[in-house]
Amino acid sequence: MSGAYRAVWRWHFYAGVIVMPFLMLLALTGGLYLFKDEIDQLAHRRMIQIAPSAARAAPEAWIASAAKAGGGRAANLLLPAAPDQAVKVRVDRPDGAQKMVFVDPHTARVTGVIDDGGVTETIKKLHSLSLLGGTTGTTLNILIEIVAGWTIVLCATGLHLWWPRRRQGAVLIPRETDARRRPFWRDLHALVGLYVGGVVLFLAVTGMPWSAVWGDQVMGVVKASGWGRPPAPVAGAWQKAEHHDHPAGAGWTMEGVVLPSPSHGRLDLTGVVAAAAAHDLPRPYTVSIPAQPGTAYTVTAQVRRVQDSRTLYIDPARGAVLADIGFERFGPGAKAIEWGIYTHQGTQFGQINRLIMLAGCLGVWLLGVSGLMMWWKRRPPSLSRARPGVSLGAPTAPPGPRVRAAVLGIVIPLCILYPLTGLSLVTVLLLDFAARRLMRRRPAVS
Structure with missing residues (x-):
């Protein structure tokens, strides 16, 4: 030898x-x-599954019910693709805890409350x-x-x-x-x-x-070089999101930032959902509700293929879409990393x-x-x-x-x-x- x-x-x-x-x-x-969806269904089926109906309560009623049941502020919600599934609303409590509240979109009735993310969030945190x-x-x-x-x-x-x-x-x-x-x-x-x-x-x-040191450094280099996040489409650059305004489900390239709004005011959630529908954003998608005035709503499609990635930024006062960011606008570095992430998670190729x-x-x-x-x-x-x-x-x-x-x-x-x-x-x-x-x-x- x-x-x-x-x-x-x-x-x-x-x-x-x-x-x-x-x-x-x-x-x-x-x-x-890899079996996140199946585990969620198995663990929380009675909260997720609801009776389909043609009727629908106003989105404001969803978050009002969720905020009351969760004991805090509704920070974001996931609108499902199927009519027989509940809306998931994340509620941030004053003590710093986060709850996931399941709400029937047809009646605004709360079907269950768990710690944010449930079983699969625990698995994800163990993995990282x-x-x-x-x-x-x-x-x-x-x-x-x-x-x-x-x-x-x-x-x-x-x-x-x-x-x-x-x-x-x-x-x-x-x-x-x-x-x-x-x-x-x-x-x-x-x-x-x-x-x-x-x-x-x-x-x-x-x-x-996802690593704490190398990942953050590469993210900074890729985005600063113009090979990552596209430039902000309105006056003023992307702003770093505060903890309570961190957009949910935005992906590696667009996570951690929000878009300032040129006008102040508060659009009701019904207007946000209508704007997303008018721009043909497919469900499921996540709506992040800003806590600070002058910040746009971030609406992100939850997709399985990286090329379908899409995020809308909606003016909270007028309902106008300030930016429609799709995968084709990412820089080459962000595209490569995002492709690797989706493949790593086992969804890119079915x-x-x-x-x-x-x-x-x-x-x-x-x-x-x-x-x-x-x-x-x-x-x-x-x-x-x-x-x-x-x-x-x-x-x-x-x-x-x-x-x-x-x-x-x-x-x-x-x-x-x-x-x-x-x-x-x-x-x-x-x-x-x-x-x-x-x-x-x-x-x-x-």
Whole structure:
């Protein structure tokens, strides 16, 4: 076994130890979130399903009922596409809590109240590692960038280890072997990595826009360069939305900003819905209700394909549409990132898209289990008396310039592409170097 091969194997091992627990959590929650609509229907069916009717209450009655039931201000509402589904209204309470209120659009009767987002919102926050919220949630979300970078290390080193050498043929199907032996798990691990590794890599890269550091920086660069959000169509630039006015469902490119209105006043919600209908905005769509005067309503279509993305900004005083922003107006950077997000979420190419993403999530678990089984079958007889440098069962670190070149070839590109991942790689390198020096100095046990 060459020194370079052992070095790559060693880093594949360490990458798996560091990233796999988090990656398996992301795969589990991501796999569940692919079935968001089905989970919502199962968990909240009695609140969502209503009797269809030709009658319809005024939208003002919807938000009045929701505000009373939720104990706060109606911040946004989702108008469903089907007449047998309730309107969902998010209510912001004075204590900072948010509630989701289901309202029958035909009668304005409240059919249920839950915490905002329900079950799938909890799954989403687990997936982004931001469940705790606040500073702690942001700190945990930073792990997204680190995990994504280490996943790239896993995929690159795994492909190198699988690649056929000399007279050894490529392993493309499982070889006949006993499931109790390590070769079985090695073949399973290699083949799952080969067939779903590209999907896992795609999920890691396209998940980066949500990371707390890299995602925010890239968002700023893309939008500042003119490759992202289109210019504001009226006098005055886009304004950063305050927390209570953050537009719901606006997507990566248009999230976090609102459009100021040239006139002051308050249009009733009936006028907003009528304006959206007059501009042929298909349902379902979300209406964000501004709390501050002089801010336009943000009305965003909830679509499954990125090219159907569309957001209207409606003057709260006159009902005029100030801007109609579709996908075709995005810059090339925003288009690429938005396409990656929709594909990541399994909606861009229909059911086959969802199944391929699900295969990637299941593959992560198979890789984790098979990797653990391989380690278990080759673990040191006694971890406390293992040979220096292999106390965890990792291959020894061979010396030599080729090995250093291989390690630097991994570290330097990732330091440039993902700084937090690069920092974690440098940290592991230093710890590994210090541990090996310490083990060499330790006196041998007779």
